[in-house]
Amino acid sequence: MEKLLATDRNIDYLYPHVDVWGFPISSYLFLGGLAAGILLFAALYYLLGKEKDMPFTVKIGPLFAFPIIALGLFLLVFDLHHKLYVWQLFMTARAVSPMSWGAWTLVIVSFFSLLWPLSFIDSIDDYLIKRGWSKMTKVTEYLIKLEHKWLIPHFIIIMFRKYRKFLAFVMLIYSIILGIYTGILLSAFNAHPLWNNPILGPLFLTSGVSTGSAFVMWLSNNKKERLLMSAIDMSLIAIELFFIVHMFMGMEAGAEVYKQAAGLFLGGEFTAVFWGVFVGLGLILPFTLEALELRGFHIPIVVPALLILAGGLIFRIIMVQAGQMSEYPMFP
Amino acid sequence: MRYAMAIDVNKCVGCGDCVVACQTENNVPLGYSRDWIMEFVKGDYPDLFLHFESQRCNHCEDTPCVRTCPTGASHVEEGGIVKVTHNECIGCGACIEACPYDARYFHPDGYVDKCTFCDHRVKDGLDPACVSVCPTECMYFGDLDDPESKISKLLKERENYTILPEAGTKPQIYYLK
Numbered sequence: 001m002e003k004l005l006a007t008d009r010n011i012d013y014l015y016p017h018v019d020v021w022g023f024p025i026s027s028y029l030f031l032g033g034l035a036a037g038i039l040l041f042a043a044l045y046y047l048l049g050k051e052k053d054m055p056f057t058v059k060i061g062p063l064f065a066f067p068i069i070a071l072g073l074f075l076l077v078f079d080l081h082h083k084l085y086v087w088q089l090f091m092t093a094r095a096v097s098p099m100s101w102g103a104w105t106l107v108i109v110s111f112f113s114l115l116w117p118l119s120f121i122d123s124i125d126d127y128l129i130k131r132g133w134s135k136m137t138k139v140t141e142y143l144i145k146l147e148h149k150w151l152i153p154h155f156i157i158i159m160f161r162k163y164r165k166f167l168a169f170v171m172l173i174y175s176i177i178l179g180i181y182t183g184i185l186l187s188a189f190n191a192h193p194l195w196n197n198p199i200l201g202p203l204f205l206t207s208g209v210s211t212g213s214a215f216v217m218w219l220s221n222n223k224k225e226r227l228l229m230s231a232i233d234m235s236l237i238a239i240e241l242f243f244i245v246h247m248f249m250g251m252e253a254g255a256e257v258y259k260q261a262a263g264l265f266l267g268g269e270f271t272a273v274f275w276g277v278f279v280g281l282g283l284i285l286p287f288t289l290e291a292l293e294l295r296g297f298h299i300p301i302v303v304p305a306l307l308i309l310a311g312g313l314i315f316r317i318i319m320v321q322a323g324q325m326s327e328y329p330m331f332p
Numbered sequence: 333m334r335y336a337m338a339i340d341v342n343k344c345v346g347c348g349d350c351v352v353a354c355q356t357e358n359n360v361p362l363g364y365s366r367d368w369i370m371e372f373v374k375g376d377y378p379d380l381f382l383h384f385e386s387q388r389c390n391h392c393e394d395t396p397c398v399r400t401c402p403t404g405a406s407h408v409e410e411g412g413i414v415k416v417t418h419n420e421c422i423g424c425g426a427c428i429e430a431c432p433y434d435a436r437y438f439h440p441d442g443y444v445d446k447c448t449f450c451d452h453r454v455k456d457g458l459d460p461a462c463v464s465v466c467p468t469e470c471m472y473f474g475d476l477d478d479p480e481s482k483i484s485k486l487l488k489e490r491e492n493y494t495i496l497p498e499a500g501t502k503p504q505i506y507y508l509k
Contacts, residue, residue, distance in 0.1 A: 009368040014434045020425035081423025082442035088403040088420050099402035099426050190396050190499060191432035255498075328432045328496050330370070 017325045018192075024079040026316040029182045030211070031072035032106075033204060033312065035065045036179035037212015039113055041229075043172035046164070056220035057229070059120040060127045064215070065113040073106060098188045102181050109178050112171045118152060119160035119167070131221050179205035186323060194261035194326035195319070197250060203243040204316075210236040211312040214286075218305035226301055230290045233308065237287045244279070261326035270322045278318060282311015334476040335411040335449055336504040337463070338483050338492065339386055343470035346371055346384035350462035350471070354388075357450060357461035361440050366447040367462055386462070386471070389414060389435035389447035390495065390503030397427035397436065406444075411475070412504060413451050418443040432499040449473075476504075 013019045042062045045054045077086055090107070094100040121144055125137045148154045160167065183204030186195040210233055217229035251262035264270045286304035293299045346369050354360065354367050367388035374383045391414050398406045398414060405420035406427050416427075416436075421443040428436045428444065439445040450460035454473075458464065463471040474483035487506055494503040 009365055011364060011437050014428075014437060018429060018434060020428050079424075080442075081425070081438045081444075082421055083423070085403075085419060085422045085443075088405070088422055091420075092404050094402060094404055096399045097402045097426075099400065099424060103402060188400055189429050190501075191430055257498075324429070328499050330433075330496070 017327055019324055021079070021320055021324065023317070024075040026320040027313065028072040028075045028079075029185070029204070029316045029320070030313045031068050031075070032182045033179055033208020033316075034211045034215060034309075035068045035072070035109070035113065036175045036182075036205070037209040038062060038065045038068070038215060039109070039116070039171050039175040039212075040179070040209055041212060041216060042116065043168040043175060046168045047172065054222070054225050054228070055123065056127065056222055056225055057216050059117070059123040061216050061219070062113060062120075063117040063124065066110060066117070069106065069110045069113055073110070098181065098185045101177075102185055105174060105177050105181055108170075109174050112167060112174065115160050116167055116171060118157055119164055121147070121157065127221065176205065179208040182208065186319065189323070191328065192261075192323045192326050193251075193254075193257040193328070194264065195323040197247060197258075199243055199247045199250065200319075203240065203247065206236055206240045206243060207312050207315060210240060211309050214305040214308035214312075218302055218309075227294065230293055230301075230304075233304075234287055234290050234294075237283050237308075241279070241283060257326070257328055260329075261322075264322050264326060270318055273314070274318055274322075278311050278315045282307055282314060286311070333411040334504070335391065335413060335454065336474065336476045336483055336487075336506060337449075337460075338472040338486050338506045338508055340470040340472075340508040341383060341385060342508070343468045344369075344384040344386060345468055346382070347467060349465050349467055350386050353461040353465040354447070354450075357453075358448070360445075364437055364439075364445070366435075366445070385495070385507060387433065387435075387495065388462070388505065389431075389449075390433055390501065390505045391447075391449060393502035393504060394500060396430040396432070396499075396501060400426040400430040402426065409451065411449075411451075411454075413449045413454075414446070415448055415451070416444050416446060432496050432501065433503075 009015065038061050041057050045051070046058050051058050077083060080086060089100070089103040092100070093104055124140050128134060128136045128140065148157075180201040183201035187197060187200040189195050213229045213233040213236060217226050217233065220226050220229065248262050248266065251258040265274045286307040289299050289304040293301070293304075348369055351365050351367055351369065355365060358366060360366055367386060370385040370387055372383040372385075373380055375381050391412055393412065395408060395414055398408055402424065403420050403422055405417045405422070407415060407417065409415050423438060423442045423444060425438070436444050436446045453460060459473045463473045472483045472486060474481040476484055476487075478484060486508060491509040492506045493509065494506055497503065
């Protein structure tokens with residue numbers, strides 16, 4: 001049976017396959033996962049009482065979370081086709097729609113990602129001086145003054161400090177929800193068999209937390225912190241590889257459409273970029289470099305960190321693109 | 333009430349009248365269409381024949397598009413008609429991704445648009461525009477909950493199929509073999 005034509009239907013994002021979501025969505029998924037990872041470590045190590053041993057993880061890293069989430073949100077809104085109606089997202093909460101979950105989760109997470117670093121705002125000078133960027137402290141001091149005066153009076157910040165444990169607890173839970181949600185968002189689409197598998201949630205969470213640890217490891221000025229993050233990251237990469245292998249095992253054991261979806265990565269057109277670029281350069285190479293670092297070899301930390309961050313982004317670009325190409329065959 | 337459509341693929345000649353009627357009736361923007369015709373070549377040489385399917389939103393019973401809509405703009409109306417409320421739609425594209433039939437598209441104004449089963453005509457007791465203009469009268473529209481309706485009888489009498497039932501959507505456009 002051969003398809004000849006579909007009368008009057010030349011909508012380029014529907015044929016030959018759905019192509020509605022592109023770079024903004026994959027970057028948002030990456031940024032959401034990254035922010036989730038950063039906040040997860042901050043909350044976790046605060047609750048474990050490691051505030052002093054892990055100053056960057058707990059106090060400084062989360063400063064970046066809000067701008068990262070804000071950039072992600074900007075990309076999300078930018079991608080909407082009916083932008084002026086974006087407020088409709090917050091007129092309802094729909095438990096069956098992953099995107100509705102995501103919208104509300106993002107509101108809560110961005111609120112906490114703003115409060116948390118504010119409660120630590122005075123520690124930023126310390127970090128800048130230790131990094132040798134003491135000139136920057138003048139700027140931050142000015143900003144802090146400005147903030148206390150206009151944006152958030154000092155007594156409110158003191159109040160945040162009082163309830164830090166509560167903040168940490170909520171942040172821990174919501175960062176996990178945010179990390180999983182970026183995967184669940186895709187797995188809710190039955191029409192795209194590649195996405196439609198339950199491992200995607202945990203896989204995206206692990207990948208997001210791994211990029212978060214790479215981010216902390218990259219920017220931290222504390223040797224101990226770097227080594228610990230490096231070790232954590234190695235175990236996360238191992239878990240990620242396990243999930244990836246099992247994702248394909250599950251698909252290969254599934255119905256025809258799932259086999260075809262897995263085929264895109266096992267001999268199909270995404271084989272080289274997935275296994276070579278993402279798994280090879282984004283997971284296995286940084287894993288090896290981190291292992292060498294732990295063994296005492298000197299490796300500039302920026303190399304594995306950037307490889308992991310780039311790998312995380314590439315992974316999401318591949319999954320979004322390949323997912324849209326895996327469809328139920330309309331022309332059997 | 334459960335509206336459904338039955339299309340006799342043996343009578344369909346693929347003229348595209350249903351497509352044009354829909355575009356005219358619903359003011360569909362240029363270059364877009366809410367329904368379309370798939371043409372297939374079936375059989376083995378020399379016994380080849382053309383197979384036409386007039387396709388549109390299947391107004392599924394299990395609606396993946398409505399499930400994924402974050403604002404509730406996509407909804408099911410009385411009689412199982414799946415519709416989009418334009419000023420609630422943010423144009424995120426989730427429903428387009430969710431539909432295995434590619435029945436939805438972005439209207440140039442931003443919101444998502446699709447077949448409405450011509451509910452404005454159905455309310456007045458008329459057939460949808462595509463059904464009413466078909467020159468071979470190969471399309472039937474009616475209520476499946478009424479056992480005496482023509483479509484109920486046809487589906488009982490004749491062998492039929494739906495598109496991609498394996499996607500689990502329980503489509504409500506039936507094709508009579």
